Amino acid sequence: MHNLNFKKDFLPHLAAIAIFCLVTVLFFAPVFFEGKTLPQHDIMQWEGGAKELIDYRAKTGEEGLWTNSMFSGMPGYLVDVQFSGDLLKYLHRAYGLFLIYPMMTIFISCLSFYILLLSMGVRSWLAIAGGLAYGLTAFSVIGIMAGHNAKISAVSTMPLVLAGIHYAFKGKKMWGFVITAIGLAIHLRPNHLQITYYLVLIVAAYGVAQLVLAIKEKTLSDFIKTGALLVVAALLAVGANFGKLMTTMEYSKYSTRGKSELTQMGEAKSGLDKDYAFQYSNGIFEPLFLIIPNFYGGSAREDLGDNSNLEAALKKNGANRQQIKQQVEAAPAYWGNQPLTAPYYAGAIIVFLFVLGMIILDNKYRVWIGGVVLFALVLSWGSNFSLNYFIFDYLPGYNKFRSVTFAIIVVVFGMILAGFLGLEKLLSSDFNKPTQKKFMIAVGSVAGFTLLCAVFAGMGSYRGAVDAQLANYPEWYLTALRADRASLLRMDALRSLIFILLFVGVLWALIKNKLSKPVAYGLLVLFVFVDLFGVAKRFINSDTFVRKSRQSEFQLTEADQVILKDKDPNYRVMNLLNPFNDAKTSYHHKSIGGYHGAKLGRYQELIERCIAPEQGRIIAALQGGSYDFGDIGVLNMLNTKYFIFGASANAVLPNTSANGNAWFVSDVREVGSADEEINELSQINTKEIAVIDETKFSLSDQVPAANGTIQLVTYKPNYLKYESSNSGDGLAVFSEVYYPKGWTATIDGEEAAILRANYVLRAMEVPAGDHVIEFKFQPQSYVLGNTVTLIVNILLIVLLIGTIGLSVMRKGESSVA
Known part of the structure; x- marks a missing residue:
């Protein structure tokens, strides 16, 4: 081992870091020196949709995990959920020199590709040019401008992962293992699985090339050992993000990415619709x-x-x-x-x-x-x-x-x-x-x-x-x-x-x-x-940055102020102007719509088959001077108490026909498929009749036939408390979105079954008398995921510190020798 030379062994790397930092600061100078910000469209929308979860965390120190601010209610996993076991966030920030996020992703992109090129034998001064090329590619710049921060954050660490893999295959197994594990762990943190999918394609192509090379050079045994080592590194990276990945994978089955129960041409579809997926095609x-x-x-x-x-x-x-x-x-x-x-x-x-x-x-x-x-x-x-x-x-x-x-x-x-x-x-x-x-x-x-x-x-x-x-x-x-x-x-x-x-x-x-x-x-x-x-x-450019606070995007309008006079703890608002691509309404209200790329699949189907037609009827009626909302059964069952079509006070339309937070029905129509369920939903009076898929949920013979009332007395994103009073056994329908994982219910402290009614809502059989009904959202995927995340994060940090210490000791021994 040669003695370390500052000019050769340190100066190029220090120069690279300095250049990448300078370029990042120069590019975003108004942010660093003038206190300006980028008006990122998708981040504005995210802030609107995440407001309820952020406020709940600030008030209680707990995670809400569920939000009712968008699409009548959905898990918060892909909106804003934090994991206390995510210690790698500090390492991630350190790797980005603690620069302002998301601007630091440009620096990380440059540095990561620089490391990749060094791992493959490119001289440092050329590697600097390569790092700049990757960091300043228009893909990243346009992504940041649009607010696709998670996507660009995932892109920024792709080269680091491949660098670790390459180091391992070239004999530097210890550092290859550590760089792969931590690089991939940081890559997975933003939870942008589409970019991870592309990374897998790159790694798979590289892996096949290494396999072919190993067969030619008769080093297959070493290839298998290195591959096994890297599999362990990948498992550690997954474990470090286990909470995020587990909750995301659980949710994906029920999102628009999952398999629909509705049939098209006699076959249920799975995944996204091709026209939707290919809407943007080069x-x-x-x-x-x-x-x-x-x-x-x-x-x-x-x-x-x-x-x-x-x-x-x-x-x-x-x-x-x-x-x-x-x-x-x-x-x-x-x-x-x-x-x-x-x-x-x-x-x-x-x-x-x-x-x-x-x-x-x-x-x-x-x-x-x-x-x-x-x-x-x-x-x-x-x-x-x-x-x-x-x-x-x-x-x-x-x-x-x-x-x-x-x-x-x-x-x-x-x-x-x-x-x-x-x-x-x-x-x-x-x-x-x-x-x-x-x-x-x-x-x-x-x-x-x-x-x-x-x-x-x-x-x-x-x-x-x-x-x-x-x-x-x-x-x-x-x-x-x-x-x-x-x-x-x-x-x-x-x-x-x-x-x-x-x-x-x-x-x-x-x-x-x-x-x-x-x-x-x-x-x-x-x-x-x-x-x-x-x-x-x-x-x-300089004209892109603005001084105004993001909060000004969400300033209370006259319409908001009118609605917020209503102190009911839980009701919904529908913005009739492009409701399903707007999360600004969600900032102040619980919205029928929102802005999210992975809403619940059943809710999307409800939008397409029921809500959108009702929206069209409302607009047509308003144009004709009518304000009777009695015939919009689906929006009423979603407790839509207000419609808005502008910012002024007179742009608010109260809806006195809304069903409320919960109600007892007098009849149940049992159907045998999702198609029958959603077709029937468009034809019933949702205040009196509930539709239930008997192939998924069973009812006792006594239900319904009850007269009674239910009142919501306590509201939190992850907890709902009702008081009910009914003369006989009955079926209660709750204006809350049904989700099969994590929600539990009790009646007077005794566990009760949650049914699904009207395609997307919760329902429950309630015995006669006065009762306290409680819903709690305590998903095991989050609890278990957070625990695993913490353990593996600690393990990775210890592994990094140990590897650095061992490397320093070896260099010291080599220099003495």
């Missing part, structure tokens, strides 16, 4: 935005800048300054087939390096990286490539995820990895004629493509799906817009060409010893940074 040529960001016009709301064709046309046709500003700064420049998008630019230099890598790398890298990149590219095409329908049906677990365009992160990952492995090989080998030829092929193909795009940009039609929404716009507007789309492509193609040529020029000078290594490496890093930083700033 066109076949659309991934060319990886090299030319505005190949398809950029984003759905693009700033055309000064002197655009559209600006000139608007001026010519008499538009005022404000109209011109509004049109030009948010022009529908995107002309692909998706309803909404933004280009996930990987970098012109990165695409060049990827092509170079695919040409000069050995098969042990080229085949598995190229294979996983191609497969992910196919997945991103979604509905535009027929093979994806087969993949969706038969690739295990794949039908649980939507937005298949997210698979492009695997493409970006593979491109950067292959690119810098190829660059390292180029600089480490003789630049002989065969190598020169391969180098020139890469330059000619990639640079030539961008040149052709610039030269022939005027030949496209530039007509896209969004143009159908512009049918009422004058022809001069469309002509100018399409000219700007062509101009965007031309200018970005030239931009990409310039960066490629600059990078290639410095690389050539380095190889030919025309530039010193420090200068050349510095320039290579700089070009990668400027290329990606420039495009990233198109999405998040």
Whole structure:
């Protein structure tokens, strides 16, 4: 073991950390230095939906676990539930240098990919460029802008996991084991299983490559031992997140990701609907935005800048300054087939390096990286490539995820990895004629493509799906817009060409010893940074940040104030304006709607089959001047006491026909399937009749036939207390969503069975007399999950400390020797 040298062994790594930190702070300077924030759409929605759980935790110090603020009630596992055993959150923050979240995910992305490239033998100064390329990819920047914090947090640690695995296979088993276990544990913390699924695809491809290599080199025994060691590391990572994963897996069976009991064409469906999953699908040529960001016009709301064709046309046709500003700064420049998008630019230099890598790398890298990149590219095409329908049906677990365009992160990952492995090989080998030829092929193909795009940009039609929404716009507007789309492509193609040529020029000078290594490496890093930083700033710039507090998004409106005068502990509100993509209503009220990608499956079916039609009838009635809500049985059984259609006081419509918190019914209709149950629900008076699936729940012969009352006297998210009084045995229906896991009920302290009625509600047989009825939500999945999480978190931290200590001791012994 050689003596440690500061310049060689420490300085590059310290420089990498400093550069990554500086870039992160520079990119988000208004957050770090001006106290501003990013107005992230999805985070705003999350704050609305999570408010009840956050308030309950602040007030009691306990976890609510269930929230009634969205979709009439749902488990809080994927909304806002904390696990006291999650000690790795402190390690996660330390790994991100305690930078502000989610901005620290950019730093972590850079550092993680830097470590991955080092593990694979790439020299540190090139690895810095690779880290910047991964951290500043448009996928991460756009994700943060949109508020997809969990997704980008999971993306940021993908390279760290692969680095640990690679270290293990290359003989550094102790550190490989620890890095894999802790890297994967931190990766799983955000609980974004779609990104984890993509990570599994990458690891599987790498694993197959290692298996093939082991068979060829006759080292299969070592492969099996290393694989077994890594399986243990993965189990520890899962154990460190056992609570989150256990509750999520439990819930997924009952969410929109689970199997529906309703039949379609005679067969119950499982997973997401294909049309929903493939709603966002890249066109076949659309991934060319990886090299030319505005190949398809950029984003759905693009700033055309000064002197655009559209600006000139608007001026010519008499538009005022404000109209011109509004049109030009948010022009529908995107002309692909998706309803909404933004280009996930990987970098012109990165695409060049990827092509170079695919040409000069050995098969042990080229085949598995190229294979996983191609497969992910196919997945991103979604509905535009027929093979994806087969993949969706038969690739295990794949039908649980939507937005298949997210698979492009695997493409970006593979491109950067292959690119810098190829660059390292180029600089480490003789630049002989065969190598020169391969180098020139890469330059000619990639640079030539961008040149052709610039030269022939005027030949496209530039007509896209969004143009159908512009049918009422004058022809001069469309002509100018399409000219700007062509101009965007031309200018970005030239931009990409310039960066490629600059990078290639410095690389050539380095190889030919025309530039010193420090200068050349510095320039290579700089070009990668400027290329990606420039495009990233198109999405998040100084104008993006705001001073106003997020709380101002949820300021009480006059409508809210009117409703909140009602001191009933539990009733619901329906915002008639886009209720199922709005969680702002949930901030102050218990809402019929909300904003969440994994609501309960039965509730989604209720929305589609019952609530949406009733919403349509309400709107039609209001337009006709009617305010009678007596015929909306489903919304009434959900105790919808108020409808709102605006912010003013007169936009509140009280509903005196709501069924209340609970009621006794006089009749029960027993049915034999979910289809019969939901069909019957649309035809009954929910105040008098309950529908129960007799194949799932059984009733005694005496029920119903009772007159009585039930009053809610205590409300908490996870606890409900009622007082009932009825003259005879009866069936009570509660305006609370039924969930089969975790809820228990008692009558006067004695356990009672919870039934499901009216497709989504709870019901209970209540004997005659006066009683106290209590519901408690105490899921064993949370209790057990939290305990396991704590134990494994402690184990992982001890393992990390022990490994560091052992490494220091060994280095000390080696230096003494």
